Each structure stands twice: as C-alpha cells, then as structure tokens.
Amino acid sequence: MTAFDAFAHAQSLLEGLDSLDGLGDRQPPAGRVRLYEPGKAADAAARDALLAGVWSALARPGALATNFRLVESGRQIDRSRWLRSRVGDGEVLHTALVPAYLHSAVERGATLVVSHLEALDERVMLLCEALEYLLHARAWVNCYITAGDNSAFDVHSDDHDALILQLHGRKHWQVDSRVGARSRDLADDSLDRVLTPGMCLSVPRDTAHRVSGTGDLTVHLTVGYEPFADVLEETRAAHELAGRPAPDPGREWLAARLAQRPDRRAGASLPSALTGEVQPTTRIRWASRFPPYITTDEDHLTVTTMGRRIRLDTRLGHTVGLLARGGALTFGELAVRSDLPTTDVRALVAFGARNDFLICEG
Incomplete structure (x- = not known):
C-alpha cells in the first residue's frame, strides 16, 4: 500500500x-x-x-x-x-x-x-x-x-x-x-x-x-x-494559567493553530531535494500531517505548515491548493491540472522538496 x-x-x-x-x-x-x-x-x-x-x-x-x-x-x-x-x-x-x-x-x-x-x-x-x-x-x-x-x-x-x-x-x-x-x-x-x-x-x-x-x-x-485535541488542550491550559476562562475557538482559528504544529508525515525527498529533478511518474504529496493554513493578499500567498510560514507568489495559489488537498499526485498529473507552465511547476516542486514541505517519491 x-x-x-x-x-x-x-x-x-x-x-x-x-x-x-x-x-x-x-x-x-x-x-x-x-x-x-x-x-x-x-x-x-x-x-x-x-x-x-x-x-x-x-x-x-x-x-x-x-x-x-x-x-x-x-x-x-x-x-x-x-x-x-x-x-x-x-x-x-x-x-x-x-x-x-x-x-x-x-x-x-x-x-x-x-x-x-x-x-x-x-x-x-x-x-x-x-x-x-x-x-x-x-x-x-x-x-x-x-x-x-x-x-x-x-x-x-x-x-x-x-x-x-x-x-x-x-x-x-x-x-x-x-x-x-x-x-x-x-x-x-x-x-x-x-x-x-x-x-x-x-x-x-x-x-x-x-x-x-x-x-x-x-x-x-x-x-x-x-x-483538534492537542490544540484545544494547549489553549485551555494557557488560559487557566492566566486565570481566565478559555474561549470557544472557531474552526478557522483551530485550523491555523494546527498548521503551526511541527508534525511531519513519513517519507523522504532526498534525491529530488539534492538534484531538483522529478520524473513524470514521481509522486508528490504535502509533508505535514495536518493541512496547511493558507492566506492571500494582493502580492503574496502565505502558507503556514509544520510551524513555518512560507511566502509564495499568488500565481502559485491553484497549484499549492492541489497539493494541499493531502493526496498524492504524480508530477505529470500535477502539471496537467495546474494553471502554470510546466517549468514553473517543476520549480515549485523542487523548492518544496528542498524546503521540506513537499515529499517527492519515486
């Protein structure tokens, strides 16, 4: 499997x-x-x-x-x-x-x-x-x-x-x-x-x-x-230490906090990270065990994942969204579904492998 x-x-x-x-x-x-x-x-x-x-x-x-x-x-x-x-x-x-x-x-x-x-x-x-x-x-x-x-x-x-x-x-x-x-x-x-x-x-x-x-x-x-168990426990504990009742956090706030956790899925991207090369059959998936939290402004796409904030060009939004769904896509599938030129998709995947927010296998 x-x-x-x-x-x-x-x-x-x-x-x-x-x-x-x-x-x-x-x-x-x-x-x-x-x-x-x-x-x-x-x-x-x-x-x-x-x-x-x-x-x-x-x-x-x-x-x-x-x-x-x-x-x-x-x-x-x-x-x-x-x-x-x-x-x-x-x-x-x-x-x-x-x-x-x-x-x-x-x-x-x-x-x-x-x-x-x-x-x-x-x-x-x-x-x-x-x-x-x-x-x-x-x-x-x-x-x-x-x-x-x-x-x-x-x-x-x-x-x-x-x-x-x-x-x-x-x-x-x-x-x-x-x-x-x-x-x-x-x-x-x-x-x-x-x-x-x-x-x-x-x-x-x-x-x-x-x-x-x-x-x-x-x-x-x-x-x-x-x-959200760990996030809720941390929130309640922090408010108890401060001597005030914990609020009822909203789902978006919880999702943002969960994205700050460092938990990573099993898998390695060493060959792609070292060479920057991927094949059409290389399978690519998001590295975090929990979904990233993504926000946009006029100029940038801000991705919070595994406790880190990564700023990307807003033009990468659709392609990042495809990867953030959590499943695995081959590079060929990603290139077809993306709205970017293949060279830009390849550059994004290489950047993700080097910075450890994408796992590239095969």
Whole structure:
C-alpha cells in the first residue's frame, strides 16, 4: 500500500460514512453511529494490505511489550505466559509472542490487543496519517484479534471518537443509539449488526457498546481520533494559567493553530531535494500531517505548515491548493491540472522538496 492508496482508501471510508448522514466540509463523523459497506475492488485491496500489515507487525522483532495485551473476561493475562522479552542494544526491549499459549487463549475467547499498530507497520501508518489529515485530528490505531464467541470486554464506552475497520472474519457489534449516554444497558433501538470484512463503523465518544466474536477468527482495527485535541488542550491550559476562562475557538482559528504544529508525515525527498529533478511518474504529496493554513493578499500567498510560514507568489495559489488537498499526485498529473507552465511547476516542486514541505517519491 502506497501513500496514494492509503489516502484514497481513507477518502472512500469517510465518503461512505458521509453518504449516510453528511459530513459537510469533511467534519469528523461524530454525532451518531454510522455504518459503511464498501463496494469497490480498491477497498478490498486496501483491506488485504492492512491485514498483511497486522500479521507482519505480530512477526516483527523489536516491538515494545507494552504494545501487546491479552484480555480474557475483562482481565489481562500476565505477559510472562505468552510473551518473551529481553533487553538488548542498551534499553531496546525485544519481544516475541509464544504461539502455543497465545493460540489456546485466543481460541477459547481471549482477545489479543495490539496498541499503536501504526508504529509497527508502514501500511497502517500511512492510513493513520491520511485519516489525520482529512479529519484534522490526532489519530492512533489499535488492533483486536480473537476467535471465540464471547466478549473479552463488557459494555463500555471510550473517551474518544473511533472508526472500526473489519479486516477478517465477522464481529458482532451492539452500539447504543443514545450518543453520550454511557449507559450500562443498551437502548432497544441500538445498532445490532455483524460486521463483515471491509465494513466500517463510526462510534462517537462516550457511546456505550458491546463487542463479541462469532466463533471464527476475527481481526479488526480501531482508529481512535481526537479532532483538534492537542490544540484545544494547549489553549485551555494557557488560559487557566492566566486565570481566565478559555474561549470557544472557531474552526478557522483551530485550523491555523494546527498548521503551526511541527508534525511531519513519513517519507523522504532526498534525491529530488539534492538534484531538483522529478520524473513524470514521481509522486508528490504535502509533508505535514495536518493541512496547511493558507492566506492571500494582493502580492503574496502565505502558507503556514509544520510551524513555518512560507511566502509564495499568488500565481502559485491553484497549484499549492492541489497539493494541499493531502493526496498524492504524480508530477505529470500535477502539471496537467495546474494553471502554470510546466517549468514553473517543476520549480515549485523542487523548492518544496528542498524546503521540506513537499515529499517527492519515486
């Protein structure tokens, strides 16, 4: 899965949820429970790539022991039974799963939880970054694997919004229709569905839900996200220190603040940055994990991204806007869609690669 594929899949998921209840200008799908059933071959390819990422993450050495939990009947099983760890290379903690005990526990209904899967596999990381960009949100990915028909967790709610991506097998979800109720008893009209591979479920924060297996091996990802979370926390903390109540910031102000964060997507532009050369097939994408904040005046285009302000000629506005959408374009596609001469597009891409606000790959 390339960055281009991951971004297209993230768009497909959100557009599927959008078609049910309307995301407006790509607001996070909060406010009610939503379900998306894919119908594209590309969705199946993306699902298979993510599932391959799960198996790869389980097999790779060097993951932290804290990335893994084994939960049975609401209680964690001691890691010493199913995980081997050793310290090497200074303070690096190497881990390896113990297959015999793990298989037995999962088959009788225990759930293996892999936290922050995006840190263990590039394919999952690319999807996580794409969703962050589209939702203006800090996001992370946990994976849940079980083979029983019981629930490792009782009815509970989470303090963050979540997207559930079913990758393998079938999982039974019951989600309270009363968003924010945090009830231990689900309402009669709650969602009650068995998710099959490719389906995506949106669960708003503080919404009670119960999850259980269907007797088959099942794997799903939970993408947790908090829109503008860090920015809001920083704003509230600053006002508390000053001894005054925090205002209710507007979306534009929040977007401007988010663009000041230094967070960068994974990827390198070293060859293009050094030589200034790009090929027609070179894929180009914005480097920031969050959208840039763009303002214009009579003479200049001011782009705030990753904590830096970049002043450009206003004639570059349309081309910069194409790149700032977040997906990947080949240089050939960008040149065709741009309203600039090809030489000017090439100069902009070279400038972006040298100044690290564009990633050029291939």
